[in-house]
Amino acid sequence: DVKVTQSSRYLVKRTGEKVFLECVQDMDHENMFWYRQDPGLGLRLIYFSYDVKMKEKGDIPEGYSVSREKKERFSLILESASTNQTSMYLCASSPKPRPGEDSPLHFGNGTRLTVT
């Protein structure tokens, strides 16, 4: 089974702090994603990566950056945390799609971040 591991289940940070959320997958997947999940808004894509050192902006990249120095690890960085970044953060990975078929996402258990 694919395992996507997020380093923390719960985090509490102060406004203005720099925050690192780490995600590691063990199946050699090319694609990795960061989402945030908020009540009533569903899942929103922050950033994604198709390969090492590659990154693409998702739908809500403002206030975030990412790093993918190794294939198995995809880090989400909050440069200066703000209260509106309090949310559940979900990391996911997927392999390169096979011809004629899209790959499913494999999710971690999430990190609930509270910014006070």
Place this chain on the structure above:
Amino acid sequence: GNSVTQMEGPVTLSEEAFLTINCTYTATGYPSLFWYVQYPGEGLQLLLKATKADDKGSNKGFEATYRKETTSFHLEKGSVQVSDSAVYFCFRGSTLGRLYFGRGTQLTVWP
């Protein structure tokens, strides 16, 4: 454009009732379609998928059929259990490896 429209919840049912959660999509091609489930306090898990028209995905008593003519992928279960209480998400894929999804439907099943 590319989008997924999912039935809004919450949905509340008694045990052994029939469940339908509607999902329709827009796409320029024929994307793969997925249903995911999120149990309280956990991440999302793949429930079932279908990769082409008329495919039926099934798992744990849940089924969904890829209907190209109606661009739909409705989730059904004949007899729900309390343990099915969760949030259900409809996803569709894209050729760029990115998935588009609905906002989720909260299902609560009462004994």
